[in-house]
Amino acid sequence: MPVGDANLAPAARPADAAPGARPAAELPPEVRRHVEFPSHWLSTPQGRLHYADEGPKGAEQTLLFVHGNPTWSYHWRRLIKKFRGERRCVAMDHLGMGGSELPPEPLRLADHIDNVVRLIDTLDLRGVTLVAQDWGGSIGLGALEQRRDRFERIVLFNTGAFPPEKIPLRIDVCRTPVLGRWALQGLNAFSWAALRMTLSRSPDLPPGVGEAYLAPHPDWRRRRAVYDFVADIPRNASHPTWQTLEKIEGGLPALAELPICLIWGMKDWCFAPWCLERFLKSWPAAETHRLQDVGHWVVEDAPVEAEKIVAQFLGSTPAAGRQ
Numbered sequence: 001m002p003v004g005d006a007n008l009a010p011a012a013r014p015a016d017a018a019p020g021a022r023p024a025a026e027l028p029p030e031v032r033r034h035v036e037f038p039s040h041w042l043s044t045p046q047g048r049l050h051y052a053d054e055g056p057k058g059a060e061q062t063l064l065f066v067h068g069n070p071t072w073s074y075h076w077r078r079l080i081k082k083f084r085g086e087r088r089c090v091a092m093d094h095l096g097m098g099g100s101e102l103p104p105e106p107l108r109l110a111d112h113i114d115n116v117v118r119l120i121d122t123l124d125l126r127g128v129t130l131v132a133q134d135w136g137g138s139i140g141l142g143a144l145e146q147r148r149d150r151f152e153r154i155v156l157f158n159t160g161a162f163p164p165e166k167i168p169l170r171i172d173v174c175r176t177p178v179l180g181r182w183a184l185q186g187l188n189a190f191s192w193a194a195l196r197m198t199l200s201r202s203p204d205l206p207p208g209v210g211e212a213y214l215a216p217h218p219d220w221r222r223r224r225a226v227y228d229f230v231a232d233i234p235r236n237a238s239h240p241t242w243q244t245l246e247k248i249e250g251g252l253p254a255l256a257e258l259p260i261c262l263i264w265g266m267k268d269w270c271f272a273p274w275c276l277e278r279f280l281k282s283w284p285a286a287e288t289h290r291l292q293d294v295g296h297w298v299v300e301d302a303p304v305e306a307e308k309i310v311a312q313f314l315g316s317t318p319a320a321g322r323q
Contacts, residue, residue, distance in 0.1 A: 050099030068134020072098025096225025200267035200295035259317035265294035
């Protein structure tokens with residue numbers, strides 16, 4: 001059972017709302033106006049984690065959406081609406097992102113993995129298809145490797161789950177303690193840049209969408225989580241997150257038995273095509289879609305194509321263990 005009080009009045013609570021559902025009024029006002037689903041909360045040692053939980057709770061299949069940086073569960077809104085009729089759709093906000101509370105101290109990759117595992121266990125998620133992008137790939141796969149029996153499929157958009165071969169200069173400069181922190185927390189440069197630099201096929205995001213992505217980071221304090229994610233990118237093996245990534249990558253070949261779909265924007269300069277090829281070394285039989293003119297945010301740059309590919313994959317692949 002989810003941790004937390006059910007503060008919604010019975011008449012106001014959706015019939016299938018989880019016991020952790022809470023009023024949207026508890027969200028920061030700048031975030032609240034962009035939240036399209038009822039809010040749910042999970043208590044963690046570092047603060048309350050916000051998540052969406054749509055679709056039938058008794059469904060045999062669950063889609064677990066795990067976002068990256070500097071996004072939040074809003075990133076998955078179209079896919080949630082498309083699939084919630086038949087599948088349970090759970091989309092979390094990492095601590096410090098979206099509607100979740102800012103943790104008192106910076107978190108590392110291992111901490112975010114622990115939070116996903118806590119969510120899986122608390123909600124007793126089963127028959128799970130991991131849907132992830134950016135940092136969400138390593139976070140979600142780290143959780144999957146700890147709860148292998150709960151998962152049946154993998155869908156990944158541009159991401160990585162291994163120590164970086166190289167860090168793009170425009171990312172590396174953001175890691176610096178003085179210049180990087182000032183740019184990311186003072187100017188919100190990382191989030192503003194993402195609104196354009198994650199696209200290739202589309203010239204701009206639709207009206208209002210950019211505002212929604214910026215909403216969770218209105219000031220220096222709330223932007224700290226964006227910087228913390230960037231600062232956690234390891235340069236060498238002495239960094240704790242390098243070791244976490246090595247462990248995740250070491251477990252990838254054992255996941256090759258699962259139905260896997262890799263959907264890649266080939267114009268991504270961050271999780272570039274070499275990342276896709278590195279996954280394919282572990283998963284040579286994975287269903288692979290190379291979208292030649294699409295950037296990093298595939299679900300924003302090619303939303304119709306992304307939805308179609310995911311729908312076809314889910315409909316054509318028997319869940320592992322149910323063949």
